[in-house]
Amino acid sequence: MELKKVSKNFGGLKAVNQVSFSLEEGEILGIIGPNGAGKTTLFNTLTGFYKPDEGEVWFEGEKLIDLKPHQICQRGMVRTFQLVKPFLQLTVLDNVIVAALNRTKMIREAQEKAQEIVEFVGLGEKKDTLGTGLTLPHRKRLELARALATGPKLLLLDEVMAGLTPTEVDELIRLLKQVNQKGITILLIEHVMRGLMALSKRVVVLNYGEKIAEGVPGEIVKDRQVIEAYLGEEFAGAQG
Amino acid sequence: MNFNLILQLALNGFLLGGVYSLIALGLSLIFGVMRVINFAHGEMMVWGMYVAYTILLWTGVDPFFSFLVSAIVLFILGYLLQRTVVNRILDFPEAMQVLPLVGMGMVFENSARLIWGPDYISPQSRFALSSLPLGNVIIDTPRFLAFSLAIIITIIVLLFLKKTDMGKSIRAAADNRTGALLVGTDVNKIYAVCFGIGAACVGAAGGLLVPIMPLSPYIGPPFTLISFIIVILGGMGSLTGAMVGGLIIGVAESIGPELITNLFHGIGLDLDFPHTMKQVVSFFILIVIMILRPQGLFGGKKG
Amino acid sequence: MKKLYLFLLIGLLILLVLPKFLGSYELGIFIMIFFYAYLGQSWNILTGYTGMISLGHSLYVGIGAYMTYLLMLTLGLSPWIGMWIGGIAAGLIGLVIGFFGFRFGMKGVYFVLLTISFAEIGRLIFLHLKVFGSFQGLFIAPNFSFANFQFKENTPYYYIALGYVVFSLIVVRLMERSKVGRYLVALREDEEAAESLGVNVFKYKMIAIFISAFMTSLAGAFYTNYLYYLHPGTMMSMAFSIEMILRPIIGGMGTVLGPVIGSFLITPLAELSRTYFAKAGYEGLHLVIYGFLLVAVVLFFPRGVISYIKRALAPVLGSSK
Numbered sequence: 001m002e003l004k005k006v007s008k009n010f011g012g013l014k015a016v017n018q019v020s021f022s023l024e025e026g027e028i029l030g031i032i033g034p035n036g037a038g039k040t041t042l043f044n045t046l047t048g049f050y051k052p053d054e055g056e057v058w059f060e061g062e063k064l065i066d067l068k069p070h071q072i073c074q075r076g077m078v079r080t081f082q083l084v085k086p087f088l089q090l091t092v093l094d095n096v097i098v099a100a101l102n103r104t105k106m107i108r109e110a111q112e113k114a115q116e117i118v119e120f121v122g123l124g125e126k127k128d129t130l131g132t133g134l135t136l137p138h139r140k141r142l143e144l145a146r147a148l149a150t151g152p153k154l155l156l157l158d159e160v161m162a163g164l165t166p167t168e169v170d171e172l173i174r175l176l177k178q179v180n181q182k183g184i185t186i187l188l189i190e191h192v193m194r195g196l197m198a199l200s201k202r203v204v205v206l207n208y209g210e211k212i213a214e215g216v217p218g219e220i221v222k223d224r225q226v227i228e229a230y231l232g233e234e235f236a237g238a239q240g
Numbered sequence: 241m242n243f244n245l246i247l248q249l250a251l252n253g254f255l256l257g258g259v260y261s262l263i264a265l266g267l268s269l270i271f272g273v274m275r276v277i278n279f280a281h282g283e284m285m286v287w288g289m290y291v292a293y294t295i296l297l298w299t300g301v302d303p304f305f306s307f308l309v310s311a312i313v314l315f316i317l318g319y320l321l322q323r324t325v326v327n328r329i330l331d332f333p334e335a336m337q338v339l340p341l342v343g344m345g346m347v348f349e350n351s352a353r354l355i356w357g358p359d360y361i362s363p364q365s366r367f368a369l370s371s372l373p374l375g376n377v378i379i380d381t382p383r384f385l386a387f388s389l390a391i392i393i394t395i396i397v398l399l400f401l402k403k404t405d406m407g408k409s410i411r412a413a414a415d416n417r418t419g420a421l422l423v424g425t426d427v428n429k430i431y432a433v434c435f436g437i438g439a440a441c442v443g444a445a446g447g448l449l450v451p452i453m454p455l456s457p458y459i460g461p462p463f464t465l466i467s468f469i470i471v472i473l474g475g476m477g478s479l480t481g482a483m484v485g486g487l488i489i490g491v492a493e494s495i496g497p498e499l500i501t502n503l504f505h506g507i508g509l510d511l512d513f514p515h516t517m518k519q520v521v522s523f524f525i526l527i528v529i530m531i532l533r534p535q536g537l538f539g540g541k542k543g
Numbered sequence: 544m545k546k547l548y549l550f551l552l553i554g555l556l557i558l559l560v561l562p563k564f565l566g567s568y569e570l571g572i573f574i575m576i577f578f579y580a581y582l583g584q585s586w587n588i589l590t591g592y593t594g595m596i597s598l599g600h601s602l603y604v605g606i607g608a609y610m611t612y613l614l615m616l617t618l619g620l621s622p623w624i625g626m627w628i629g630g631i632a633a634g635l636i637g638l639v640i641g642f643f644g645f646r647f648g649m650k651g652v653y654f655v656l657l658t659i660s661f662a663e664i665g666r667l668i669f670l671h672l673k674v675f676g677s678f679q680g681l682f683i684a685p686n687f688s689f690a691n692f693q694f695k696e697n698t699p700y701y702y703i704a705l706g707y708v709v710f711s712l713i714v715v716r717l718m719e720r721s722k723v724g725r726y727l728v729a730l731r732e733d734e735e736a737a738e739s740l741g742v743n744v745f746k747y748k749m750i751a752i753f754i755s756a757f758m759t760s761l762a763g764a765f766y767t768n769y770l771y772y773l774h775p776g777t778m779m780s781m782a783f784s785i786e787m788i789l790r791p792i793i794g795g796m797g798t799v800l801g802p803v804i805g806s807f808l809i810t811p812l813a814e815l816s817r818t819y820f821a822k823a824g825y826e827g828l829h830l831v832i833y834g835f836l837l838v839a840v841v842l843f844f845p846r847g848v849i850s851y852i853k854r855a856l857a858p859v860l861g862s863s864k
Binding site for chain 1: 720721722725726728729732733735736737738739740741742743744
């Protein structure tokens with residue numbers, strides 16, 4: 001995938017300002033930045049929930065123009081939501097079946113695929129539980145399971161580790177590595193540094209809607225601008 | 241095209257529109273504050289009409305005075321209705337809110353029928369047949385009085401909301417229910433007063449309409465619908481919008497059929513747009529507004 | 544789940560033999576129960592499954608009724624055939640309404656008002672058309688025969704109405720487990736999430752409204768040939784639309800049996816209160832009582848009767864689903 005100078009404005013506010021970067025197939029790319037940096041807006045723009053005001057998005061050699069979210073999902077790019085959105089009145093399995101129907105018309109096939117994925121993310125025992133009966137960590141797994149069931153080539157994860165205990169984070173890291181090994185490219189927005197570091201091959205940093213740094217995780221943490229963005233000038237000075 | 245006729249119709253519609261504005265104001269208050277679709281709105285108005293009519297019958301006092309009594313009676317009824325039924329359904333999903341209010345509408349409608357019978361009644365007001373000529377047009381006195389009184393009431397209500405403590409509390413609760421709760425407002429009481437005022441508006445409007453149109457227990461529903469059209473047209477949550485919207489709809493319904501008939505004839509179509517179809521004009525306006533500008537003329541952000 | 548099917552089968556068998564034991568009046572009540580159960584089910588397909596509330600469904604009944612009447616009059620076409628054509632017509636109108644509503648993102652109150660507007664415009668237009676009898680309405684001279692969908696006694700109507708209900712149950716049941724049904728429920732639960740998972744929300748809402756309008760209008764043929772009187776004022780009225788939605792709402796929206804249960808509850812209430820309270824000098828009393836009953840039922844069963852029944856019967860029926 002490639003982004004060329006993508007911008008999204010809201011009234012006078014440049015939520016995303018001329019952001020460019022590219023993503024190789026099979027990579028895991030992390031996106032970080034302080035709150036309000038425009039990360040989720042970027043996701044919304046990539047997946048068709050917003051229309052970019054400027055710039056181009058290329059996916060698998062095709063320029064994406066004016067596509068609706070469901071079309072983008074069909075092309076193989078799927079996202080999760082920061083505030084998870086389970087189908088509350090449906091069971092876990094039924095939730096995932098909906099997603100699995102993205103690739104097949106047959107209910108039987110979708111059911112099997114859904115069953116597989118539900119077990120893969122570790123919700124096997126809860127497959128008949130209603131969305132309303134799930135704890136937050138389980139809802140996050142459901143969100144992931146649904147995204148996986150759509151048969152994606154590129155997975156956009158929006159703060160999927162927020163609110164999880166360290167053990168849960170580790171499990172999720174393990175899970176996502178497996179997902180990546182199956183050939184799925186991952187773009188993840190994360191605040192949980194451990195997860196980000198463990199997974200990302202490269203990292204892009206956004207601040208006030210602009211890309212301020214890009215590189216391997218090791219470099220990024222030492223980057224002066226990045227530190228300034230997160231912690232303020234004093235700390236950047238203290239780093240030396 | 242007969243300009244005089246159009247002008248006359250427009251004037252009549254405009255004056256009637258003033259009363260529509262009052263009805264819509266009542267709905268705007270109820271819907272704006274409680275987000276409840278008051279399906280009993282028109283039926284409550286009909287009760288206001290009957291109260292004024294009864295007073296006329298028993299005491300000879302003209303509805304142009306007794307509409308105040310209608311307002312008071314409806315305030316009480318509205319207040320009670322809110323405290324008993326509406327308050328409980330505030331958090332229900334929309335579909336479940338429809339039923340109780342429809343049910344109450346049926347109760348209002350049919351109790352009116354039980355008490356006053358099903359037939360149309362056309363009581364005579366003192367002013368009924370008088371009129372004031374003004375240039376090329378005639379101002380129908382009952383309509384003019386209804387219009388003026390409706391406008392006065394509307395202004396009083398607006399002042400109440402802006403200046404008094406209770407009024408401000410109502411507006412606060414409309415904006416942010418949780419916030420109002422947090423600062424210790426007795427939200428239930430506010431909602432009840434608000435619903436009461438909304439009912440009072442519609443009751444007063446009913447009283448004012450007695451000299452203008454025949455009453456029967458069943459004329460309520462079109463008024464419910466019209467007030468919704470006006471509230472959407474004017475903008476939900478905008479009281480000014482309700483006022484302006486009422487006038488626009490009043491005029492549109494009046495001259496619409498005439499203009500469309502002229503249009504048909506103009507393009508060679510031998511078709512009349514009958515006055516009994518005037519509601520089509522309002523519904524058409526509603527559909528257009530919902531498509532082009534859903535927030536209404538004076539509404540805030542979209543939706 | 545299998546136990547539920549067993550209960551339903553027994554219920555059906557009972558209903559099949561019931562006419563042997565009932566008089567014409569009682570059959571009439573059952574016919575109304577079935578009629579409204581069918582209408583409620585058809586409406587449920589749109590509103591229960593997508594969450595978009597329609598209060599203008601009487602429009603489709605009208606279209607179905609008038610089209611079958613016209614086709615009968617002009618082409619001598621049997622209502623059994625005409626009703627499918629009427630269904631397509633109604634479905635198309637549904638698509639128009641759906642287009643305006645869904646394309647422009649109308650939800651909640653707005654969509655309700657959109658449906659009301661179209662229904663009212665339709666009613667007013669039909670009210671002024673001479674071919675449909677203008678303000679007097681149309682009396683239809685009965686010409687009893689199966690082909691004409693007209694019968695002397697209530698018994699055939701009973702079985703036909705029952706057939707309608709079974710038909711609607713099958714349609715809804717099939718839909719529920721299919722891709723269409725699942726997508727519809729998903730978009731009702733969370734439109735954005737559904738969209739992000741590949742659901743073409745607009746397309747599926749259009750499918751829902753088409754099916755709903757189509758099925759609703761099939762009842763129009765029944766209406767015409769059972770009541771022998773067509774008047775837009777009653778048939779395409781908001782009052783009728785409201786009657787249609789009462790039963791599924793009280794029974795439980797978005798469920799297969801909800802509209803049926805709702806109808807079995809409400810329709811007898813309505814019919815019986817009319818019989819016993821509509822005495823001379825007290826006309827309207829039955830409606831006052833009906834109105835209060837509606838309020839009471841919603842206050843006691845805010846989530847629909849069926850959710851209470853499910854919980855009450857859960858031990859008997861085993862695990863749900």
